[in-house]
Amino acid sequence: MNSAATALQTTDEPSETGAQQIRDAIRDAIVERRLSPGTKLSESDVGNLFNVSRTLARAALQALSYEGLVSVEKNRGAFVAYPSPDEARQIFAARRLIEPGILREAAARITTSEIQHLRQLLLEESRLIGERGQTARRAEIKASGDFHLALAEISGNAIMQRFMEELVARSSLVIALYGQSTISSCGHNEHGDIVSAIEAKKLDRACDLMVHHIAHIEADLDLRERKGQGLKEAFDL
Amino acid sequence: MNSAATALQTTDEPSETGAQQIRDAIRDAIVERRLSPGTKLSESDVGNLFNVSRTLARAALQALSYEGLVSVEKNRGAFVAYPSPDEARQIFAARRLIEPGILREAAARITTSEIQHLRQLLLEESRLIGERGQTARRAEIKASGDFHLALAEISGNAIMQRFMEELVARSSLVIALYGQSTISSCGHNEHGDIVSAIEAKKLDRACDLMVHHIAHIEADLDLRERKGQGLKEAFDL
DNA sequence: GCGCAAATAATCGTATACAATTTGACCGCA
DNA sequence: TGCGGTCAAATTGTATACGATTATTTGCGC
Incomplete structure (x- = not known):
């Protein structure tokens, strides 16, 4: 479990309604700079952190990529965006x-x-x-x-x-x-x-x-x- | 298979790179008004149409909801947006x-x-x-x-x-x-x-x-x- | 010791399976 | 006939499984 893991965990209620919870948590972590640009956000790690399956983790990361906060590279993974x-x-x-x-x-x-x-x-x-x-x-x-x-x-x-x-x-x-x-x-x-x-x-x-x-x-x-x-x-x- | 089905099928190559293909196809169908506002887009139907699993269909619909073209209602399904x-x-x-x-x-x-x-x-x-x-x-x-x-x-x-x-x-x-x-x-x-x-x-x-x-x-x-x-x-x- | 190739490990892409929720229908009853 | 309730079908929510791709490491030859 990498440094991203420790930076994320904020509350202990893991999954309440769905993937939006996770998305919001990660977004907050990014905006408040607890997660640095370029940090890798692997689907498995995110899923384990929030005690959900990769499916939900993936959905959350996908959502964040639409907002430009996370960049997903095909077959490589998701990273906190590193804007040029x-x-x-x-x-x-x-x-x-x-x-x-x-x-x-x-x-x-x-x-x-x-x-x-x-x-x-x-x-x-x-x-x-x-x-x-x-x-x-x-x-x-x-x-x-x-x-x-x-x-x-x-x-x-x-x-x-x-x-x-x-x-x-x-x-x-x-x-x-x-x-x-x-x-x-x-x-x-x-x-x-x-x-x-x-x-x-x-x-x-x-x-x-x-x-x-x-x-x-x-x-x-x-x-x-x-x-x-x-x-x-x-x-x- | 409902009316949405006939309105969608555009090319016969089903899945090439992934869910983006499907998203784009549906988006085009909406923008060109082959799909009317309010039309139900069930995950299974979309998946069958493009010969992919519900996973990809869901991802595509999710993406379209971020663009405001599709509204997904929890536990009810996705619909072509019906803007007020x-x-x-x-x-x-x-x-x-x-x-x-x-x-x-x-x-x-x-x-x-x-x-x-x-x-x-x-x-x-x-x-x-x-x-x-x-x-x-x-x-x-x-x-x-x-x-x-x-x-x-x-x-x-x-x-x-x-x-x-x-x-x-x-x-x-x-x-x-x-x-x-x-x-x-x-x-x-x-x-x-x-x-x-x-x-x-x-x-x-x-x-x-x-x-x-x-x-x-x-x-x-x-x-x-x-x-x-x-x-x-x-x-x- | 160094570089390159092949095997290995890790991670993503997609499909399938099962659980939970909703919807609509059917049936009995006032 | 109209209303309420229970059950079944359909659909979504989530998890798991398997194949494909990429990264890493090992081992060999030089």
């Missing part, structure tokens, strides 16, 4: 393209209670930034994505929401691979500024802030090809 | 949100040969409009979507391309359900106008045309709840 620099650029290009539109939709139909909910999320987020420890770090990662997802949910379009879920999750992978600073939320409270702009009905400004926010995250990346991921390049400096 | 009016609105809202951005990306990096390719598609499309017969009609449906997909491909963003593939396919389902006129391509050659605008480097105009084009398609729909799909409402007029 080009893929990373495409992910952020997609976010720059989509998120302003979502923001506009969301702003148009947002209620005061939803604004309050957003502020709640922001508070939680900054609280986590203050704390230290692995679990706090993981929660922070998730929280920073949850803000964008909350906006998508407010927009009321389930399809766009699903697209955003995929993009945010894959972004987490990209940051894990190419991120330089400890975490993207550097200094400024950009999420907070966006909420303020929404509240002030300054839509154009909110969109600007959003685009720049995404650009900032991307600017923190070092998008250079890492060939063997620690092969020879790791030693000859 | 609200879902339909969300699909077109998503397209209005996404396609202008794709158009801008595409216009920025389009080459002369790609423009030629687009014009080729347009020619093919108008040729099909002229012809008559079921097969021509089906080809026309596919062609009208292919224009939007070609644009997405030119944009160079594989992720957005995949999103568009899903949206176009689901649009086909919506039109099959709620469309009023024989087909959306009414009179005007809106696709052609968009290409011309791109060629003339009039980006804003091209985006405007695109948004209106999508609005026109949506305007041709009669988005009213058909509850039982022909239940009581079908009789008391």
Whole structure:
């Protein structure tokens, strides 16, 4: 049983309704970076971990591959996705393209209670930034994505929401691979500024802030090809 | 063997590489409207049709459910998706949100040969409009979507391309359900106008045309709840 | 000691088998 | 005739089994 095994086990109830449980568990593990890009996820191992047959494990991995979080190679197995620099650029290009539109939709139909909910999320987020420890770090990662997802949910379009879920999750992978600073939320409270702009009905400004926010995250990346991921390049400096 | 069976069989080579073959075949059948929304796709039937086991049939149906073309209900089976009016609105809202951005990306990096390719598609499309017969009609449906997909491909963003593939396919389902006129391509050659605008480097105009084009398609729909799909409402007029 | 080939082990691809759930029918009864 | 319940058929959910492909290791010759 490899390192992936220890990283996964979260609760002890193995199979409740089906393969979705497993899919969600693995997805969380990937997004929270308990599973590193490139980690092998063999069907047998996954099945044993959750005490289900390979059939269900396979279904879960299959599902994750549709979301771009896992790449399955024919006759070789499934691996936590290892997005190329080009893929990373495409992910952020997609976010720059989509998120302003979502923001506009969301702003148009947002209620005061939803604004309050957003502020709640922001508070939680900054609280986590203050704390230290692995679990706090993981929660922070998730929280920073949850803000964008909350906006998508407010927009009321389930399809766009699903697209955003995929993009945010894959972004987490990209940051894990190419991120330089400890975490993207550097200094400024950009999420907070966006909420303020929404509240002030300054839509154009909110969109600007959003685009720049995404650009900032991307600017923190070092998008250079890492060939063997620690092969020879790791030693000859 | 029900009506779904006759609608599916397209080639006689049953299983070549795996479940993807089946998924693609069924997807084509749905998009080309050989399969009507609501049609039951039982795992055994699909498997028998393609001479594979239920395992592969199930995988294919599962995949299609991720694309929103098939809805699987626990312990009840898989059905060709029957999008609700609200879902339909969300699909077109998503397209209005996404396609202008794709158009801008595409216009920025389009080459002369790609423009030629687009014009080729347009020619093919108008040729099909002229012809008559079921097969021509089906080809026309596919062609009208292919224009939007070609644009997405030119944009160079594989992720957005995949999103568009899903949206176009689901649009086909919506039109099959709620469309009023024989087909959306009414009179005007809106696709052609968009290409011309791109060629003339009039980006804003091209985006405007695109948004209106999508609005026109949506305007041709009669988005009213058909509850039982022909239940009581079908009789008391 | 080193490289190459063949055997071995591990893993995936697909099919089949069995259990669980749902659906529809049949039958008795008010 | 209409209603409720029990049973049977059909279909899905999950597990297991077997064949195919790929990776690894062993062993041999050099």
